[in-house]
Amino acid sequence: MVRFLIRRIIGGAIVVLVVTLAVFVLFGPVLRMQSDISPARLYAGKNPTPEQIQRVSELLGLDKPYYEQYLITMRRLVVGPSDEEKARLCPGSTPDECDAIVGRFGSSFAEQVSVDRLIWDAFPVTLSLTVLSAIIWLLISIPLGIFSAMRPRSLLDRSSTVFVLIGQSLPVYYLGLLALYFLAYEFEVFPPSGYVPISDPIGWLYHLILPATVLALQFAAIYVRITRSQMLDQMGEDYVRTARAKGASEKRTVVRHAFRNAMLPIVTMFGLDLGLLLGGAILIEVTFGLQGIGWLTVQAAKRLDVPTTAGIVLFSAIIIVIANIIVDLVNAALDPRIRLE
Amino acid sequence: MAPLLSVSGLHTTFRTDDGPVGAVDGVSLSVDAGKVLGVVGESGCGKSATSLSIMGLLPRTATVEGSIRLGDRELVGMPDDQLRALRGAEMAMIFQDPMTSLDPVIRVGAQLEEAVRIHRDVPKQEAREMAMKGLASVGIPSPEERLRSYPFEMSGGMRQRVMIAMALINRPRLLIADEPTTALDVTTQAQILDLIRDLRTEVDAAVLLITHDLGVVAEMCDEVAVMYAGRIVERASVDDLFARPQHPYTWGLLTSLPGRHRAGERLHQIPGTPPSLLNPPPGCRFAPRCDFVMDSCRADPAPALSTHDGTAVACHLDAATRAREGARAARDDAP
Ligand SMILES: Nc1ncnc2c1ncn2[C@@H]1O[C@H](COP(=O)(O)OP(=O)(O)OP(=O)(O)O)[C@@H](O)[C@H]1O
Numbered sequence: 001m002v003r004f005l006i007r008r009i010i011g012g013a014i015v016v017l018v019v020t021l022a023v024f025v026l027f028g029p030v031l032r033m034q035s036d037i038s039p040a041r042l043y044a045g046k047n048p049t050p051e052q053i054q055r056v057s058e059l060l061g062l063d064k065p066y067y068e069q070y071l072i073t074m075r076r077l078v079v080g081p082s083d084e085e086k087a088r089l090c091p092g093s094t095p096d097e098c099d100a101i102v103g104r105f106g107s108s109f110a111e112q113v114s115v116d117r118l119i120w121d122a123f124p125v126t127l128s129l130t131v132l133s134a135i136i137w138l139l140i141s142i143p144l145g146i147f148s149a150m151r152p153r154s155l156l157d158r159s160s161t162v163f164v165l166i167g168q169s170l171p172v173y174y175l176g177l178l179a180l181y182f183l184a185y186e187f188e189v190f191p192p193s194g195y196v197p198i199s200d201p202i203g204w205l206y207h208l209i210l211p212a213t214v215l216a217l218q219f220a221a222i223y224v225r226i227t228r229s230q231m232l233d234q235m236g237e238d239y240v241r242t243a244r245a246k247g248a249s250e251k252r253t254v255v256r257h258a259f260r261n262a263m264l265p266i267v268t269m270f271g272l273d274l275g276l277l278l279g280g281a282i283l284i285e286v287t288f289g290l291q292g293i294g295w296l297t298v299q300a301a302k303r304l305d306v307p308t309t310a311g312i313v314l315f316s317a318i319i320i321v322i323a324n325i326i327v328d329l330v331n332a333a334l335d336p337r338i339r340l341e
Numbered sequence: 342m343a344p345l346l347s348v349s350g351l352h353t354t355f356r357t358d359d360g361p362v363g364a365v366d367g368v369s370l371s372v373d374a375g376k377v378l379g380v381v382g383e384s385g386c387g388k389s390a391t392s393l394s395i396m397g398l399l400p401r402t403a404t405v406e407g408s409i410r411l412g413d414r415e416l417v418g419m420p421d422d423q424l425r426a427l428r429g430a431e432m433a434m435i436f437q438d439p440m441t442s443l444d445p446v447i448r449v450g451a452q453l454e455e456a457v458r459i460h461r462d463v464p465k466q467e468a469r470e471m472a473m474k475g476l477a478s479v480g481i482p483s484p485e486e487r488l489r490s491y492p493f494e495m496s497g498g499m500r501q502r503v504m505i506a507m508a509l510i511n512r513p514r515l516l517i518a519d520e521p522t523t524a525l526d527v528t529t530q531a532q533i534l535d536l537i538r539d540l541r542t543e544v545d546a547a548v549l550l551i552t553h554d555l556g557v558v559a560e561m562c563d564e565v566a567v568m569y570a571g572r573i574v575e576r577a578s579v580d581d582l583f584a585r586p587q588h589p590y591t592w593g594l595l596t597s598l599p600g601r602h603r604a605g606e607r608l609h610q611i612p613g614t615p616p617s618l619l620n621p622p623p624g625c626r627f628a629p630r631c632d633f634v635m636d637s638c639r640a641d642p643a644p645a646l647s648t649h650d651g652t653a654v655a656c657h658l659d660a661a662t663r664a665r666e667g668a669r670a671a672r673d674d675a676p
């Protein structure tokens with residue numbers, strides 16, 4: 001088990017390493033050669049003189065060879081910015097002020113602030129949205145999927161099929177706009193936008209419930225489908241018949257035996273979806289004006305804020321790698337065939 | 342004394358997209374406590390449908406008509422919760438494929454304990470004790486440790502032993518074994534059959550043993566019912582069946598036993614295939630494959646089971662022909 005865990009962590013670290021390299025190459029040399037975008041010129045402000053650009057290049061270390069730049073980037077990512085870097089990038093600031101400007105992921109081009117700070121400010125929003133949404137979609141889809149599978153072709157099953165079709169074919173921004181129009185503007189049941197930290201739980205829920213539900217509906221559709229099909233598969237298995245032959249009640253057979261087995265692939269999918277969403281639910285965040293990671297991505301891209309964009313990509317990759325490791329652990333905990341082999 | 346299990350006029354029909362499939366068509370049989378009744382027949386003749394009808398384990402698409410009596414209770418039409426209370430307690434079942442019949446993610450011990458605790462309100466410790474004794478009784482070494490194993494850590498034979506222990510843990514009065522050894526290798530087969538025989542004596546249960554192997558029948562059973570296309574065509578004591586088989590289908594089964602052909606000779610086969618149960622032929626269902634078919638065989642009504650000298654047979658052939666041909670089929674000694 002420990003060996004299994006260590007193997008997964010090493011594997012994850014390698015993936016992250018590869019991603020850093022890819023991000024570095026894409027946002028450095030490739031951006032420069034393909035689109036003639038020079039970070040130094042972007043950083044230097046409007047209509048810079050060649051001397052200004054040259055100075056910024058030196059300031060950011062962009063005049064150094066690429067391999068050296070990569071090593072510096074990696075060093076900063078792993079152990080944090082060095083004192084020398086801090087002194088160079090924020091001369092005359094107090095250490096606290098400097099921490100806000102220089103971070104592991106670098107500094108934003110668009111604002112006088114570190115990418116770390118931008119991400120950590122945005123992340124709670126995305127995390128809240130994701131978690132609330134996940135709770136909603138699981139609460140809808142797991143029971144619906146199970147009951148549909150228990151009574152295939154029943155009215156409930158057919159209705160849930162319609163729900164799946166609608167949920168999967170309506171784009172989330174369209175559903176979001178509809179919800180906004182009717183529930184926020186026309187009837188003013190919910191606020192149209194904004195985020196309230198969870199320290200005010202009621203306000204938090206009140207502001208998030210609409211976007212989280214809209215996001216959840218789409219996922220619920222997918223999860224109803226997979227729960228139903230997994231349950232149908234499992235209910236046809238021999239061990240389910242054995243449980244019935246023992247005299248187990250329908251509830252016991254379904255919950256303790258069939259669902260226990262059906263949930264294994266669902267858990268995997270759930271973990272990966274969570275990881276993906278924590279990297280930013282762009283459409284929902286933009287539609288509902290939630291300043292989360294997805295929103296930040298759009299802002300950064302619009303403003304050609306290269307370090308922020310690169311930082312978000314890297315951050316999302318790390319989240320996904322962590323999600324994968326957690327999924328593996330949970331699977332091992334749930335499935336002895338994985339754990340003991 | 343009334344038989345422990347008595348099935349009469351059982352009709353089991355599956356609703357399918359192509360129409361109703363009459364998997365069991367008027368089956369009657371009975372088993373006494375302490376006896377083993379074998380049910381033999383080709384694949385698809387309705388053996389499993391019969392046993393699942395008795396257990397009440399058929400899918401929702403099936404309808405059951407007729408009468409199934411266990412002791413003095415009628416099972417057909419019994420409310421679900423009452424039937425559930427009988428399943429696993431009064432009647433239990435072992436299935437064909439031990440590899441898939443246990444829940445893959447639950448420890449063997451927990452599965453056995455569950456079988457106890459569904460029916461009896463005993464403390465966990467006591468259920469555990471019973472589970473351990475159960476494993477010991479089916480000859481599983483170090484049962485204490487094995488309680489903690491998962492099914493995938495066991496061989497097929499082991500798993501079938503676990504299934505047997507689980508089926509017998511509440512001392513049922515009826516045990517149905519649906520081809521319990523088909524999926525196992527020959528040595529394991531013999532061990533499992535021995536085990537069932539020993540435990541049957543010990544528990545004094547009635548056993549309904551489903552198989553397509555006449556060798557197993559000869560070794561295990563007191564009586565035999567031969568099924569063909571949803572119907573019983575012959576019912577006799579084992580000795581009578583092998584010594585004086587009455588039905589042409591039984592003759593076919595006997596002469597196609599692997600042990601019966603001589604070296605180098607081709608294995609005898611009954612020509613043709615069983616009829617579709619979707620729209621079976623009128624009259625005797627074996628008529629299209631029968632060497633002795635007469636015009637009357639193809640006309641309704643089908644021959645009814647009638648009893649001569651303790652053997653019930655459903656065939657229009659005259660007694661003299663049956664005696665002659667039966668003797669020919671039984672010429673070689675019973676296996
Ligand atoms: N769930 C079902 N739906 C529709 N038809 C079914 C169903 N289960 C069984 N049947 C049909 O009923 C008939 C009898 O099947 P059954 O499983 O009882 O055969 P069997 O004698 O046990 O065969 P085998 O030796 O292969 O186990 C077959 O024709 C089969 O196709």
Ligand SMILES: [Mg+2]
Pocket residue numbers: 388389390519
């Ligand atoms: Mg069968």
